[in-house]
Structures are given as structure tokens and as C-alpha cells.
Amino acid sequence: MHRPPIRALVAVAALVALTLTGCSAPAPQATDAAAGDSAAASFPVTIENAFGSTVIPKQPTRVVTWGWGSADDAIALGVIPVAMPFQAYAGDAQGVLPWISEALAKTGTPTPTVLPDSTEPPYEDIAKAAPDVILAAYSGITAEQYALLSKIAPVVGYPDQPWATDWRDLITITGTALGKTTEAATLLAGIDEKIAAAAAAHPEFKGKSIALVADSSGTFYVYKKEDPRVAFTLDLGFVNAPAVDALATDQASFYYTLSHEQLDKLTSDVLVNFGTTQEESDAFLSAGYAQAMPQVQRGSVASPVGAAFISSVSPPTGLSLTWGLDDYVTMLSAAAKAVG
16 A cells, blocks of 8 residues: 555545534434444443554444445444445445345445545545544554544554454454444354354364465465454364465465465365456466365365455455355365365
């Protein structure tokens, strides 16, 4: 991500000044955030994050989300954001993810404002949404971006590393920020029940080592155990392959790249190969460097294909996990049984 252009800094300052001098804000969109005196009474709340402490003075009614998952989790908790990020990968033409569209359709709720497609926060558009909280707990915002966004509204950043917040923690953080702690606990309990049922139905997962990878445009990515998509497979009974840790670098908090010449060293019982298209997935599996991998040789490879399917489980969210769970578990089962 790049430094915000000067015009964005000026725009933020101008819009914040308008707010402070009494410029009227748009009416809130439909939301359950204000429901319940007990929830409102729990404010103010303080949430610690990688950039310090964020104080949310009162229960939010205008929520803006940034990054991945926060919009999903807010909606799953009954709070419709006033603005959410454009999702180029897996989103429709408007940048809206399928499970969000389905959830909104069930309640007859209009689609929130979708922010411009951008690698950095669109400060002016976020300020125009007049938020009283910005949820970015699973994102890659920098300290500078956090500071700029904080001039607009309290910002809930990630707890430790960018793009590495556990999906369960994200639901809990979102619930805390919105005064929905009871609802968050209920949502997690329901999801955990489904995961536990899937694990119990597939004892072939238990104790088998797993590695999650993607081979895209000539670059081979390996996901570390800190990545939520890996954590999800471990919830199902798998264990992180020792080779994933042995080959890891400090390239990023949740992944590293590996040369094709080293792929035979990435040993595991099961390999999960994410491919945006079937052609991309097939090209990897038929490549000579992939054929050198023992997982490919014995057929213990699960190959999720398609942006929506991949996104639903990598990482999962309060809305998406159950959306793609059954198909994912079926693929993992076939791969695990191929190990013998």
C-alpha cells in the first residue's frame, strides 16, 4: 500500500471540519445496532489493537467496514453497515459478495454503499458516509492510514499483525465494537457446532498434516498457520504440516513464497491447492514441479476452484463459513482418504 496522496489528506481534513461545525449527516440505514438498553449501557468500550487503544463512546449506528470479513460479521450480527469495501475478488459487478447479497435479500435490506475499489482506504468516501465507527480488524492498514481514519471516527484495527486476525476473534471483536457480545457468542456457538459436526463425521481428518497453497502467475504461495484459512482446517482436525514451518520466511505475517524447485520439500499428508479457475488449478497439477510433490503423486490434493468458493473458506467469516462448508469438507475428505 502506498502513502495517501496529498489531495486525500486535504479531503479528510475538510470533511472532518464540516462534521465538527454541524454539517448534517445522512439518515442512518436500517440497523439493529441501537436495539437494547443493556447493550447501549455497556458503552463506552475500549478495544486494544496494534496501533493502541480505540475508545467507542456509544453504541454505533453508522458502521463503515474496511478489509475483509468485518462487513460479513456485522451483517451476521444484525447490523447493516452504511458503507463497505468493494470486493473485486469473488464480488459481483458492484463488488458485493454472494453471501452478503443473500443475507440482505432475506431481510429485504438495500445494499449498503460500496466504497471505491482501492488498495488503500478511500478517505473522502468514508468521511462522506459519516461513520461513528470504522471496523478494520482484518485488514492491512498502516499506522499512517489508521491515524488518518481516526480523524473521521474511532477505528478498530487488527490486534497484532495485518491480514492475520483469527476469524473467531474477528467475530468477537466486531460484536464488542457494536455492543453485540451476546449475539457474537451465539453466532460462534452455532458455527462451532457445525464445524464440530463436520469433524466428527470425518474422522479421517484427525491428525493428518495439511499444507495450503496457491500457484498463481508463476508465483507459488504457502499459507502459514497464522493465516485464518489454515486455522479453519485445523479446527476440522488436521494439523499444520511441519514442513510449512520449516520452510517459512519472514516475508509476510500469513504467507511466504517458495520456488518451484523446492516444492518437493513441502511435504504433508494433504495439500489444498486454491485455483481461481479450473485452468489455473489444472495447470499447477500437471506441471513438472507439482508432479514432484508426494501429495500430487498419490492424489491427496483438494483443489477448491472459483473466486467465491475460495473466498468463502479462506478465510471464513460469520456469513461465509457455512456458505462453502459442505463442498470444502467433501473435497478434504477425498484428499484425506487418498493418504491411506
